[in-house]
Amino acid sequence: MSPHGNPDAPASSATEINREAPNASPKVEAAPEAGPAVDHHDRSTWGLWEVFVRSSRGLSHVHAGSLHAPDAAMALRNARDLYTRRNEGVSIWVVPADAIAASDPDSKGSFFESPQGKDYRHATYYTKSEGVKHL
């Protein structure tokens, strides 16, 4: 993919994606008060994607934000224009937002409490070795 627009491939060339395009239908997220059907939206409404950017080689992709796009190829292009206007990245992932599973914030206690009382998992628990070199 050309780094700065002006690509020689057509706008939504599948060659830009090195993986099968996620099968995200351009669903709308209904506003809570909008009821079950969102009929004022026509088919031009685009799905929501989450964008992850690798800022340089050797680092992980980090969540940068989200955007709307009709398909993965357009999501990648939009992500490039929206989140890497100043050389912020060398690689981008786009993921359909509804493909992400998230932990429930309400179950915070029970979901995350298992490490409590297990400080023997940290090196600082072992004090007898203090002063011993290279340990």
Place this chain on the structure above:
Amino acid sequence: MAAQNLQSVPAELTPEEDAAGQAHFDRIIAEDSRIEPRDWMPAAYRKTLLRQVSQHAHSEIIGMQPEANWISRAPSLKRKAILMAKVQDEAGHGLYLYSAAETLGQSRDKMMDDLIAGKARYSSIFNYPALTWADMGAIGWLVDGAAICNQVPLCRASYGPYGRAMVRICKEESFHQRQGFEILLELSNGTPEQKQMAQDAVNRWYAPALMMFGPPDDDSPNSKQSMAWNIKRFSNDELRSRFVGMMVEQVRVLGLTLPDDQIRFNEDTRKWEHGPLDWDEFHEVLAGRGPCNAQRLERRRAAHDDGAWVREAAAAYADKQRAKQSAKQQKEYAA
């Protein structure tokens, strides 16, 4: 619902669950920590944020117009490229903010529909006309300067997605103010006519820029609650006073003057003071009766309509590709 996992959706809860949610919310605010989309939040907090963030997004989008108007008439290729980059940034800032607002459970399409229908507000500043090239300088220096002053504390807003959007925006915004300052400085050091043009632009944008911070504290009903929720960190008058202090210094470097002979540093309060502002004008412009309100909305509506075929074509193409893909997969399974 797309992205239900990541968005904030008000749910039907029992009174006990609501009370527990409120206690958790209060604790997070008291610790000056951040509220994230799926946390319980008071309905009024959600409503206030949705209003503020969507208005902020609309301001960025409408804010492209006064400057886009000058791209074709920029005095050099360099200035044209800079202006294009700036206008592209404003579009990006609008999109970051719409994303943040969407996490509160409102679709972007709905927000855009409201803007086009004239139901949503945006910053009053963009309803003033950009009459000369010097206005590109004054907008960058004064308008973006005031915006930065307002936005830096918003990076610490208690709502996570809003704060994160503001961090990104503030990083990008600083070039906007510097390029405006540079335009004014060059004009100020140019011919007498150019210097006069720069002074005229500063004269016209000064008061509207000061009014960007919002009504005086005693006439700003929502401010107190927003500060209690850690959305706002400083009052309108406090930020305005700081801004005046910065401009007083900078205008000297420009070799220009501010159109306000009542600016002074109050030794007792340790704050900068300025002359009276015309708040009737502010409310008139906000109510839709400013010099360019109709023009700005009309332009936004036309751009939205003109782009409809692009959105539809992209969606149709995506549908077609998906159909092809699934037909191919079915064939493979059958084989």
